[in-house]
Amino acid sequence: MENGFSPDKWYWINRKGIFEDENLAAFAAPFPPAHLMQKAYGICDKKVFADHGAEIYKALVSASGKNFGQFKNILVLNCGCGILLRYLKGHSGKITACDGNEENIEWITNHLQFVHAVKIDTKVGLPFSDNQFDAVIVLSVFTFLSRPVQKLLIQELHRLTSDSGSVFIPLYGAQTITKIQKDPECIGLTPNHNHASKKARKEFEQNRHVFVSKTIKRENYQIIGEKIKKAAEKLFIKLKSRVYEPALTFISTGYLQKHWENWFRIDAIYKGTIHDFQDILVATPKKETQSQAVKSGLKTVQDRCCFSEKGFENMTNSVRILSFKKYTSEIMHLCDFHIDHPSSSETFKNKPFGFSGWIVGKNISFNTVEIFSNGDHLLSIPVEISRPDVVKHFNLSSANDHLGFAEYVNPFFLSRRFEIEGFAMSPEVGKIKLFQITGERKVLTCEREMDINPLFITTLGRTGSTFLLGLLGAHPKISVYRPFQVEARYASYWLQMFLSFSHPKSWVFPVAAYNVENPAWIMGDEKATPLHHALYPEIVPWFDGNYTQDLFNFCTRSLERHYDNVARIQHKPNARFFSEKLLPNAFTDAMIDLLPGAKEIVLTRDFRDMFCSIRAFNQKRGFQAFGRDQFSTDEDYISQALAGGANALMDAWKKRKASSVLVRYEDLIQDTESILISLFSHLGIDASSAVVGEVIKNAGKTAPKSQENHKTTSCGKASLQRFRQELSPELLSLCNRVFQEPLITFGYDL
Numbered sequence: 001m002e003n004g005f006s007p008d009k010w011y012w013i014n015r016k017g018i019f020e021d022e023n024l025a026a027f028a029a030p031f032p033p034a035h036l037m038q039k040a041y042g043i044c045d046k047k048v049f050a051d052h053g054a055e056i057y058k059a060l061v062s063a064s065g066k067n068f069g070q071f072k073n074i075l076v077l078n079c080g081c082g083i084l085l086r087y088l089k090g091h092s093g094k095i096t097a098c099d100g101n102e103e104n105i106e107w108i109t110n111h112l113q114f115v116h117a118v119k120i121d122t123k124v125g126l127p128f129s130d131n132q133f134d135a136v137i138v139l140s141v142f143t144f145l146s147r148p149v150q151k152l153l154i155q156e157l158h159r160l161t162s163d164s165g166s167v168f169i170p171l172y173g174a175q176t177i178t179k180i181q182k183d184p185e186c187i188g189l190t191p192n193h194n195h196a197s198k199k200a201r202k203e204f205e206q207n208r209h210v211f212v213s214k215t216i217k218r219e220n221y222q223i224i225g226e227k228i229k230k231a232a233e234k235l236f237i238k239l240k241s242r243v244y245e246p247a248l249t250f251i252s253t254g255y256l257q258k259h260w261e262n263w264f265r266i267d268a269i270y271k272g273t274i275h276d277f278q279d280i281l282v283a284t285p286k287k288e289t290q291s292q293a294v295k296s297g298l299k300t301v302q303d304r305c306c307f308s309e310k311g312f313e314n315m316t317n318s319v320r321i322l323s324f325k326k327y328t329s330e331i332m333h334l335c336d337f338h339i340d341h342p343s344s345s346e347t348f349k350n351k352p353f354g355f356s357g358w359i360v361g362k363n364i365s366f367n368t369v370e371i372f373s374n375g376d377h378l379l380s381i382p383v384e385i386s387r388p389d390v391v392k393h394f395n396l397s398s399a400n401d402h403l404g405f406a407e408y409v410n411p412f413f414l415s416r417r418f419e420i421e422g423f424a425m426s427p428e429v430g431k432i433k434l435f436q437i438t439g440e441r442k443v444l445t446c447e448r449e450m451d452i453n454p455l456f457i458t459t460l461g462r463t464g465s466t467f468l469l470g471l472l473g474a475h476p477k478i479s480v481y482r483p484f485q486v487e488a489r490y491a492s493y494w495l496q497m498f499l500s501f502s503h504p505k506s507w508v509f510p511v512a513a514y515n516v517e518n519p520a521w522i523m524g525d526e527k528a529t530p531l532h533h534a535l536y537p538e539i540v541p542w543f544d545g546n547y548t549q550d551l552f553n554f555c556t557r558s559l560e561r562h563y564d565n566v567a568r569i570q571h572k573p574n575a576r577f578f579s580e581k582l583l584p585n586a587f588t589d590a591m592i593d594l595l596p597g598a599k600e601i602v603l604t605r606d607f608r609d610m611f612c613s614i615r616a617f618n619q620k621r622g623f624q625a626f627g628r629d630q631f632s633t634d635e636d637y638i639s640q641a642l643a644g645g646a647n648a649l650m651d652a653w654k655k656r657k658a659s660s661v662l663v664r665y666e667d668l669i670q671d672t673e674s675i676l677i678s679l680f681s682h683l684g685i686d687a688s689s690a691v692v693g694e695v696i697k698n699a700g701k702t703a704p705k706s707q708e709n710h711k712t713t714s715c716g717k718a719s720l721q722r723f724r725q726e727l728s729p730e731l732l733s734l735c736n737r738v739f740q741e742p743l744i745t746f747g748y749d750l
Contacts, residue, residue: 005090007061007658014087015054019047029086030111036104040080049083052275057087059273060137060168062659063280069093071135075128075160078139082108085115096133098126126156131287134165143172143278145249151259158263163287166267172250173279174449175272210250253445256281268416271449271597276684318411318442318544319353325436333429335360335394339422341406342437350537352504352544355381355422356406358390364428369405372421373414376586381407383424408504408524413590414441444552444594450560452479452567453597454491455577455683458584458652460645461626462613463605464665465581466710471676472579474699477685479567479578484703484710491580494559495591498552507543511535556595576685584645584652592656599683602653604746605665607646607739608723608732611638616712616726635734643738650742664746669716672696 005013005027017024031037034044043049061068068074069091079085079097081104088095089112098118099105108117118127136157142150157167256266264283273280321342337359341351359366371378385404391397414420420437455478459465466484473480481488500506505524511534513521567575577599582588592598614626615634623629631637653662661682668675673692680687713719723732736743736750743750 007058008662010087010090011054011058015047015050018050027090029082029089029114031086032081032104032107032111036081036107040101040104041083050086053083053086055275056084056139056170059270059280060084062273063168063268063270063282064135064166065658068135073133073162074135074137075133076137076139078141079108079117080104080139082112082115084137084139085112089114093135096128126160128160130159131162131165132160134162136161136165136167138167138169140170142169142251143249150249154260154263158285161285163285165285167264167281167283167285169281169283170274170278171269171281172248173252173269173271175279176277177250178449179277205252210252251281256283262286268443268596269445318548319414319439321437321439323436323438327433327435333362333364333426333432335362337424337434339435342439350540352408352508352540353411354406354408354504356404358385358387358404359383359424359434360390360394360396360403361426364426366424366426368425369434370423370425370431371409372423373418378413378420378586379407379409381405408508410499410503411441412444412499412502412594413586414439416441416443416593444549446556446596447553450556450595450597452560452563452575453577453599454591454595455579455599455601456491456588456592457579457581457601457603458588458649458660459581459603460583460605460610460649462610462617463603464668465603467716468601468603468663468668469579469581470699470702470707471672471695472577472679474695474702475680475685475691476572477574477576477683479563479570479572479575481566481578481580482703483699484706487581489580490562491559491578491591491595492582492587494555494562495594496587498555498594499587499590502548502551504543507547508535552594577683584648588652589655600656600660601679602649602656602660602662603665604649604653604662604742606721606723606748607642607742608727608735609665609719609721611642611735612722612726613712613719614642620712634731638731638734639738646739646742650745653745662746666720669720 013024014028018028031046031049037043037049041049041052043052068088070093071091072093074088074091074093074095076084076088076095076097079099080101082097085095085097085108091114094116095114096116096118097108098120099108100120102119105117105119108115120126138153138157141153145153161167253266253269256269260266260283264285267282267284270280270282272278319342324339324343326339337357339355339357341354341356355369355371357369359369366383368383369381371381383405384402385406386401387404388398388401390403391401417440418438420439422434422436424432424434426432455472457465457468466487469480469487470483472478473483481490500523503524506522507524509521509524515521563575563578566578567573582591592600611634614628618624618626618628627641628637631641653660661679663675663679673689673696676692676695677687677689680692713722723735727735740750
């Protein structure tokens with residue numbers, strides 16, 4: 001951001017800082033007068049106004065996967081009096097906002113000079129050019145539109161959003177219906193609402209457009225209509241003679257996939273991400289006609305992924321290749337090379353995803369082809385497959401016919417949008433860049449929202465994760481499996497099952513399996529060369545489509561049911577989260593990406609203290625753990641194993657900092673109550689001082705013997721800065737050197 005603040009700092013300044021330090025008010029945007037806040041949102045208090053805006057902004061940043069400052073031209077529709085706009089101050093792009101209320105537009109024009117505010121006339125539509133915006137945010141509109149009017153607005157959004165742009169639309173989804181059934185007054189319904197809410201739920205599950213109108217019998221489903229009617233009057237598309245009915249609209253994933261497909265690709269739907277109540281839809285306009293797509297064979301590189309089964313109707317695979325670039329700068333070392341797979345051709349659809357081809361050097365050999373995805377190493381493929389066809393073509397000696405390479409890849413280890421680079425490794429000349437591929441990976445969706453969602457702690461060993469898990473497990477809305485006693489990995493278990501059995505090498509290998517006594521055969525681990533040529537080509541799309549989706553549904557449903565049972569055993573029938581630890585690695589990246597309802601805490605600790613704690617814990621137990629047994633000296637252990645872990649944790653935080661929460665062990669020890677209040681507030685669960693006090697008290701009484709066995713100092717505060725007394729000058733110098741970047745990133749002094 002141009003204001004120089006990190007996203008977390010910006011949230012804090014706007015939510016709390018300006019109320020604690022008046023000097024910070026100069027950085028933030030001003031608040032509208034109370035009567036405008038009341039008229040637009042039913043809010044008079046500035047702190048509440050700031051909180052609501054922060055929740056919306058943070059949810060949008062998380063859904064976009066990047067800071068909004070990276071968009072060049074942003075449009076905010078139905079901007080009100082600036083509940084979101086305040087948080088866009090300092091963003092480098094151009095910001096346009098429109099609303100139907102003249103007083104709102106006048107105030108924004110006079111007080112939010114970084115915004116171009118436009119009053120909308122409902123009779124003439126949106127006064128913007130085609131493809132003008134690369135980000136369009138639609139606030140509180142699709143939550144009350146009838147189907148015909150919704151269709152008009154969809155077409156208008158499609159017109160004004162650029163080819164590579166995105167629309168961000170808060171919606172009422174399944175989570176909203178569930179909340180309303182439990183508490184109808186949360187959205188202005190009378191308590192006597194059972195008939196209509198059940199009807200809405202049934203229609204929603206049938207993927208129909210659910211439009212709950214005030215015309216429904218008053219005794220069954222009374223909507224407080226005036227507030228919604230006022231919002232409807234501010235709509236900004238060509239209304240012709242249409243009249244609005246005060247209503248609520250609920251839109252399911254299935255409905256979006258079926259009825260929006262002519263205009264938009266559904267990138268993702270983030271469930272309950274605004275106040276644990278509203279979903280956020282992220283979509284990209286389809287600007288290319290079908291005939292153009294057939295003619296070109298490829299989409300543009302800028303297009304984002306289409307993540308629904310329906311959206312992939314012209315593609316049976318989980319992966320779409322957008323572009324392929326072959327590098328020839330190293331031609332002095334190469335006779336030639338070729339990538340047989342993947343490709344953008346129709347034949348690609350009937351082959352499992354992976355990499356195969358051949359490479360011939362000029363008087364040099366190649367050992368492996370190294371594949372990197374978005375900068376991270378994905379796999380090494382040995383160059384060891386016999387290719388007599390290549391030998392014949394280049395008139396080579398048949399004694400050196402091992403010129404081919406091939407390996408299957410599970411596409412769900414790829415990012416939703418990926419850039420893959422391939423390098424050939426030669427003992428004579430080192431690394432040679434061969435190719436670059438860009439593409440999209442399909443996103444799987446759960447068949448329904450999970451009632452209890454993952455709360456992952458991404459961390460390393462001896463960072464205080466057991467202590468944090470114990471605290472989380474003491475909250476009535478969070479389930480943790482036997483805190484302080486075991487470290488359960490059931491989320492990893494079910495997701496590993498999915499990733500293993502959805503891997504092409506698993507479902508291809510049965511055509512050649514012989515010895516099935518060893519259970520490992522089902523993973524395809526014994527397979528050395530590609531075998532898909534033995535499959536019926538027509539069966540591949542089923543494995544890559546319905547089979548994969550059904551397997552994902554089974555694994556996620558099993559994970560949910562397991563923790564539903566755990567929560568009941570713990571007398572927490574209404575638990576909303578379960579919490580487990582994860583290490584920062586590619587498997588964790590895939591898990592968090594696959595589970596849209598997952599929340600993540602990145603837990604860190606001064607890595608110098610972490611090493612001291614590992615060393616002391618190993619001495620206390622009498623054996624070497626945490627990988628220390630693999631190294632002969634502390635120096636090697638620190639510079640290789642621990643430095644690698646610290647960098648991996650730093651990279652995980654950088655990748656997902658817009659959607660994750662950072663907790664430092666030192667802050668958790670010194671100000672436990674404040675950290676828990678902040679965490680529980682972020683999760684949307686009870687964060688009152690009374691509940692937090694009970695959490696801290698109850699956590700302290702849980703498995704006291706296990707807690708004592710886990711400690712290496714007399715108390716938590718004694719574990720802080722212990723490295724200053726325990727490390728030799730030589731080890732401290734080494735730690736400062738190898739941990740320098742992660743320490744600075746996480747705010748530690750060298």
